[in-house]
Amino acid sequence: xxxxxxxxxxxxxxxxxxxxxxxxxxxxxxxxxxxxxxxxxxxxxxxxxxxxxxxxxxxxxxxxxxxxxxxxxxxxxxxxxxxxxxxxxxxxxxxxxxxxxxxxxxxxxxxxxxxxxxxxxxxxxxxxxxxxxxxxxxxxxxxxxxxxxxxxxxxxxxxxxxxxxxxxxxxxxxxxxxxxxxxxxxxxxxxxxxxxxxxxxxxxxxxxxxxxxxxxxxxxxxxxxxxxxxxxxxxxxxxxxxxxxxxxxxxxxxxxxxxxxxxxxxxxxxxxxxxxxxxxxxxxxxxxxxxxxxxxxxxxxxxxxxxxxxxxxxxxxxxxxxxxxxxxxxxxxxxxxxxxxxxxxx
Numbered sequence: 363x364x365x366x367x368x369x370x371x372x373x374x375x376x377x378x379x380x381x382x383x384x385x386x387x388x389x390x391x392x393x394x395x396x397x398x399x400x401x402x403x404x405x406x407x408x409x410x411x412x413x414x415x416x417x418x419x420x421x422x423x424x425x426x427x428x429x430x431x432x433x434x435x436x437x438x439x440x441x442x443x444x445x446x447x448x449x450x451x452x453x454x455x456x457x458x459x460x461x462x463x464x465x466x467x468x469x470x471x472x473x474x475x476x477x478x479x480x481x482x483x484x485x486x487x488x489x490x491x492x493x494x495x496x497x498x499x500x501x502x503x504x505x506x507x508x509x510x511x512x513x514x515x516x517x518x519x520x521x522x523x524x525x526x527x528x529x530x531x532x533x534x535x536x537x538x539x540x541x542x543x544x545x546x547x548x549x550x551x552x553x554x555x556x557x558x559x560x561x562x563x564x565x566x567x568x569x570x571x572x573x574x575x576x577x578x579x580x581x582x583x584x585x586x587x588x589x590x591x592x593x594x595x596x597x598x599x600x601x602x603x604x605x606x607x608x609x610x611x612x613x614x615x616x617x618x619x620x621x622x623x624x625x626x627x628x629x630x631x632x633x634x635x636x637x638x639x640x641x642x643x644x645x646x647x648x649x650x651x652x653x654x655x656x657x658x659x660x661x662x663x664x665x666x667x668x669x670x671x672x673x674x675x676x677x678x679x680x681x682x683x684x685x686x687x688x689x690x691x692x693x694x695x696x697x698x699x700x701x702x703x704x705x706x707x708x
Contacts, residue, residue, distance in 0.1 A: 496527035500703035508701020512605035520594030528701035542567040
């Protein structure tokens with residue numbers, strides 16, 4: 363590679379000035395020395411002038427060589443210390459961009475597998491397994507406001523249970539441990555979904571307890587309030603647990619058939635943020651067509667669907683959509699239940 367040397371600009375004014383000054387000093391030297399010493403002065407002047415020209419030529423040659431050497435050295439250092447590392451970084455960045463989609467796909471696949479593992483782990487209804495699945499579903503808004511509501515009795519008109527993993531907050535400060543709240547909604551009341559209704563009982567499932575212990579306390583409360591006499595108000599906990607697992611499996615993974623927040627699952631019918639939909643992908647009632655009140659609303663059952671399940675879903679849809687926001691409003695001075703994975707409990 364050829365190296366282009368920088369051109370040196372000659373300052374002719376300075377050259378002329380120095381030449382004239384030198385001639386003046388030489389003339390003064392002859393004048394002061396007198397004529398008898400002029401020959402010696404001239405000889406000395408010629409010797410020194412010759413030496414000066416030789417030194418000038420030598421300096422010119424050495425200076426150009428020195429300049430080339432310094433230029434090569436500096437260029438090499440810049441190449442090694444600045445340019446080459448920058449080129450390597452750019453090449454590495456280009457490689458990372460080329461691999462970006464593959465890395466994203468790998469991360470998606472890991473999360474996909476993890477979500478399926480969360481659902482599968484609920485074969486063992488230990489506190490940690492249920493809490494982990496509920497927290498992730500809440501974080502992804504796969505379930506409505508951090509709650510999952512399922513059928514808990516063989517009678518589709520019977521009692522149903524709601525599960526949520528979270529804690530109470532007040533003035534933006536957590537005032538309780540994260541626990542799983544289980545709320546039972548018995549059948550036979552005029553307005554199951556009213557926040558002031560006495561027809562619901564709740565119990566906390568703590569990390570050091572089994573679900574069997576919590577089920578016992580809920581049974582006692584149902585009995586104390588007179589609900590347990592009705593067979594369809596006696597929770598089948600195996601059915602309820604299986605329905606919780608099934609509901610999360612239908613909405614948590616990326617390949618799940620339900621792609622919006624799930625409010626409640628009844629058989630193969632789901633109340634979601636889309637409205638009322640079938641698990642086969644059909645949207646049976648759009649959210650815009652669900653009224654704010656169930657009074658006088660009785661859309662016909664589509665052919666081939668279970669009539670009883672359809673009537674339950676139609677009855678519950680107006681009250682369930684948005685129930686979480688009505689039951690648990692946010693407010694700094696209100697003791698508020700906030701599911702893990704949302705709000706202050708993120």
